[in-house]
Amino acid sequence: MDKTVAIIGAGVGGMAAGIRLAAQGWQVQIFERNAQVGGKLNLVEQDGWRFDTGPSLLTMPDVARDLFAAAGASLDDVLDLVPLDPICRYVYPDGIIFDAVADTEQMQAAISEFSERDADNFPKFLDYGRRVFDITAEPFLFSELGDFGTVGGALLRRLNRPLDLARVMAPISLHTLVSRYFRDPHMRQIFDRYATYNGSSPYRAPAVYAIIPYVEYSYGAWYPRGGMYRLAEALAGLLDKVGAQVHTDTPVRAITCSDKGATGVELVSGEIVPADVVISNVDIATTYRYLIPPDFRPRAVVERLARLEPSLSGFVLLLGTDCRYAHLLHHNIYFSDNYQQEFYDIFTRLVAPRDPTIYVCATSRTDPTQAPSGGENLFVLVNAPYLTPEFSWAAERDGYRDLVLDKLERMGLAGLREHIVYEQVITPEDLATRYGAQHGAIYGFSSNSLFAPFTRPQNRARDLPGLYFVGGSVHPGGGLPLVMLSGKIVAELVARDTMAV
Numbered sequence: 001m002d003k004t005v006a007i008i009g010a011g012v013g014g015m016a017a018g019i020r021l022a023a024q025g026w027q028v029q030i031f032e033r034n035a036q037v038g039g040k041l042n043l044v045e046q047d048g049w050r051f052d053t054g055p056s057l058l059t060m061p062d063v064a065r066d067l068f069a070a071a072g073a074s075l076d077d078v079l080d081l082v083p084l085d086p087i088c089r090y091v092y093p094d095g096i097i098f099d100a101v102a103d104t105e106q107m108q109a110a111i112s113e114f115s116e117r118d119a120d121n122f123p124k125f126l127d128y129g130r131r132v133f134d135i136t137a138e139p140f141l142f143s144e145l146g147d148f149g150t151v152g153g154a155l156l157r158r159l160n161r162p163l164d165l166a167r168v169m170a171p172i173s174l175h176t177l178v179s180r181y182f183r184d185p186h187m188r189q190i191f192d193r194y195a196t197y198n199g200s201s202p203y204r205a206p207a208v209y210a211i212i213p214y215v216e217y218s219y220g221a222w223y224p225r226g227g228m229y230r231l232a233e234a235l236a237g238l239l240d241k242v243g244a245q246v247h248t249d250t251p252v253r254a255i256t257c258s259d260k261g262a263t264g265v266e267l268v269s270g271e272i273v274p275a276d277v278v279i280s281n282v283d284i285a286t287t288y289r290y291l292i293p294p295d296f297r298p299r300a301v302v303e304r305l306a307r308l309e310p311s312l313s314g315f316v317l318l319l320g321t322d323c324r325y326a327h328l329l330h331h332n333i334y335f336s337d338n339y340q341q342e343f344y345d346i347f348t349r350l351v352a353p354r355d356p357t358i359y360v361c362a363t364s365r366t367d368p369t370q371a372p373s374g375g376e377n378l379f380v381l382v383n384a385p386y387l388t389p390e391f392s393w394a395a396e397r398d399g400y401r402d403l404v405l406d407k408l409e410r411m412g413l414a415g416l417r418e419h420i421v422y423e424q425v426i427t428p429e430d431l432a433t434r435y436g437a438q439h440g441a442i443y444g445f446s447s448n449s450l451f452a453p454f455t456r457p458q459n460r461a462r463d464l465p466g467l468y469f470v471g472g473s474v475h476p477g478g479g480l481p482l483v484m485l486s487g488k489i490v491a492e493l494v495a496r497d498t499m500a501v
């Protein structure tokens with residue numbers, strides 16, 4: 001086959017689409033403006049510390065396995081996936097510490113220490129998530145997003161009982177659902193937190209996201225030994241294997257277009273690369289605003305994208321310490337005292353919360369190769385509002401870093417400041433400039449309304465034949481498994497559309 005495709009961006013979604021198309025015989029070229037592949041799945045290495053600067057948790061590993069299989073390879077030959085158990089340690093302001101364990105019966109026993117009723121309800125809550133997953137996964141997560149009517153029709157055909165419809169479209173928030181199953185405030189906060197896995201607020205994201213804890217408990221929480229970035233390296237290896245060309249340090253200036261549709265890309269160097277198909281892995285809002293030439297940029301689409309609410313952003317500290325914190329697990333959460341206020345600050349006031357929930361990932365607890373002997377590599381992440389002109393990280397950065405360190409020192413990491421040997425701060429502004437993420441959003445758009453999960457931007461440009469979108473800002477959403485699925489959906493669309501020509 002001599003069909004050509006130009007992919008803008010070597011994020012996980014762009015690489016996934018490239019692997020699948022090259023494996024089908026397409027001539028694939030990927031243009032990445034950064035020096036390394038992976039996009040937000042990124043890495044910082046310094047003096048023996050290794051930090052994954054984006055994703056720290058891999059879920060639904062079978063999605064990655066399926067991608068490797070499409071290239072005639074086996075993920076388990078290349079990556080050593082370590083199951084994490086306990087999954088996460090939760091530390092509360094009242095001094096309570098709770099380890100969420102992977103085995104559901106053991107988890108139930110742990111919950112019973114807080115509330116027998118909540119412990120009884122834990123399997124029922126997971127079962128709710130399972131039923132929603134069984135109904136929605138095939139027509140929705142694993143498939144192209146049609147218009148709203150098509151998705152609705154596909155869902156309706158899978159609904160066997162009125163109760164199923166009530167579950168999928170329950171007009172309540174995840175928090176309201178969680179509160180029905182759990183009375184203990186500690187347990188509520190744990191299960192509310194799953195809304196942040198797609199960058200949303202538990203008080204506004206719909207109950208359908210009960211599928212996230214179900215997926216975590218059914219398919220596990222995983223860490224690729226050697227660090228999350230091993231996944232990016234493995235995907236780059238697959239691209240090489242299937243004959244795709246990857247050009248790093250090669251920013252794209254524009255998508256070239258004619259009256260017939262997208263015709264290729266223009267690099268910042270001035271070179272024009274013609275292609276039969278163009279796939280943008282860049283945030284779709286950024287793609288429309290900056291990469292599609294003004295004459296081919298429908299105002300209605302730009303305005304619709306501007307109206308969609310961006311997802312959470314993140315404030316990150318990378319801390320290399322010269323001491324070990326034996327009480328840290330691989331994943332740790334230091335909760336805020338008032339979760340509702342925290343999300344009100346983030347999504348309504350659009351300011352960084354004064355009492356944030358702080359996530360600390362210490363891969364050195366599982367994998368000593370990630371820090372010098374006697375040290376830890378702490379990846380510290382705080383949920384932050386998406387960027388607005390009213391909140392300046394240039395002004396807030398240092399003070400916020402101190403606020404986060406104060407809280408960590410207070411809640412268990414004693415003397416942390418004295419033990420920091422390496423430090424880097426990453427703000428939402430850095431996420432915007434490094435990866436082209438609109439408003440610094442980590443997951444594209446939030447899912448803070450009942451219909452949001454079913455109405456994300458589609459993977460094919462309606463107005464510009466030959467242009468497709470892949471990655472966290474489009475269907476089926478953000479997070480590693482979903483962006484890999486978007487690569488699969490786009491590859492299927494491209495194959496189908498070009499066969500029809």
Ligand SMILES: Cc1cc2nc3c(=O)[nH]c(=O)nc-3n(C[C@H](O)[C@H](O)[C@H](O)COP(=O)(O)OP(=O)(O)OC[C@H]3O[C@@H](n4cnc5c(N)ncnc54)[C@H](O)[C@@H]3O)c2cc1C
Binds near residue numbers: 253470
């Ligand atoms: C702090 C943080 C924590 C996260 N935690 C998790 C987690 O634990 N688990 C999880 O599953 N997910 C997590 N995520 C989300 C996950 O990283 C993303 O959903 C996913 O990596 C996005 O992939 P993507 O395909 O959308 O591409 P992106 O990562 O958005 O990559 C887009 C690429 O396009 C390139 N690009 C932009 N403009 C141009 C241009 N003009 N020319 C050429 N190239 C261009 C960029 O440089 C970039 O490489 C996290 C993200 C962050 C930032």
